[in-house]
Amino acid sequence: MILEIIDLKKVYGNKTVVNIDDLKINAGETVGLVGNNGAGKTTLFRIVLDLIRPNQGEVRSKGKNVAGNDEWKTYTASYLDEGFLIDYLTAEEYFIFIGSLHHFSPAHVMDYLKQYEEFFNGEVLNKGKYIRDFSKGNQNKIGIAAALMQNPELLVLDEPFANLDPTTQIRLKTLIRSLKNEHALTTLISSHDLNHVTDVCDRIILLEKGLIIKDFNKDENTLKELEEYFSE
Numbered sequence: 001m002i003l004e005i006i007d008l009k010k011v012y013g014n015k016t017v018v019n020i021d022d023l024k025i026n027a028g029e030t031v032g033l034v035g036n037n038g039a040g041k042t043t044l045f046r047i048v049l050d051l052i053r054p055n056q057g058e059v060r061s062k063g064k065n066v067a068g069n070d071e072w073k074t075y076t077a078s079y080l081d082e083g084f085l086i087d088y089l090t091a092e093e094y095f096i097f098i099g100s101l102h103h104f105s106p107a108h109v110m111d112y113l114k115q116y117e118e119f120f121n122g123e124v125l126n127k128g129k130y131i132r133d134f135s136k137g138n139q140n141k142i143g144i145a146a147a148l149m150q151n152p153e154l155l156v157l158d159e160p161f162a163n164l165d166p167t168t169q170i171r172l173k174t175l176i177r178s179l180k181n182e183h184a185l186t187t188l189i190s191s192h193d194l195n196h197v198t199d200v201c202d203r204i205i206l207l208e209k210g211l212i213i214k215d216f217n218k219d220e221n222t223l224k225e226l227e228e229y230f231s232e
């Protein structure tokens with residue numbers, strides 16, 4: 001088990017937006033978090049990454065509370081939104097900066113990025129362009145690639161398929177699958193795209209008003225069940 005969420009509550013005003021008694025994520029799982037707008041997905045991810053603190057309970061990563069402990073940062077990478085990027089850097093400068101946090105040399109980073117040529121589809125590297133000037137989709141590609149570059153054991157992605165073109169959506173699924181198979185990567189993905197999330201994940205958690213309504217392993221009926229749930 002890599003993550004354990006215990007008795008977790010996050011309250012804004014008089015609204016409880018995350019309310020999870022007990023959730024365990026095993027190493028190597030690809031877990032999809034689905035739920036309508038405002039269900040609490042992003043808030044949960046932000047608590048998992050200690051970007052916001054819960055009112056009650058805790059998230060344990062490899063048995064240790066993420067709040068007030070830095071160990072999880074050595075094996076966790078994430079891309080939630082453009083706030084994770086640095087607008088005034090070029091894509092290369094950003095990758096080199098993130099790499100430097102992990103003691104990768106600029107040459108190592110540039111070499112590493114070669115494998116993402118297909119993922120970037122010729123639109124990211126050698127453009128001499130600042131991150132702020134990239135399209136939202138290309139910014140997402142930069143953020144996701146920078147997260148993967150850190151060789152994480154745990155990857156957290158908020159709506160990774162949004163804003164990506166269909167070709168890149170498919171490439172991202174292939175990447176996630178191969179990292180799971182080759183490196184036992186654990187991935188948490190929130191998504192409104194039921195097709196992609198059921199395709200790439202082996203476990204689906206359905207969140208509504210901060211509560212886990214369903215938590216199930218994917219089988220051939222999952223997509224249909226989710227579509228039925230959301231069409232009610």
Ligand SMILES: Nc1ncnc2c1ncn2[C@@H]1O[C@H](COP(=O)(O)OP(=O)(O)OP(=O)(O)O)[C@@H](O)[C@H]1O
Nearest residue numbers: 012013015017035036037038039040041042043044
């Ligand atoms: N800083 C905040 N202050 C007050 N309310 C907040 C704050 N952040 C989130 N909320 C509220 O918490 C609830 C959960 O929001 P959250 O962004 O986690 O949902 P979500 O499932 O990620 O939604 P979406 O699918 O739209 O991204 C919403 O009702 C939102 O308005």
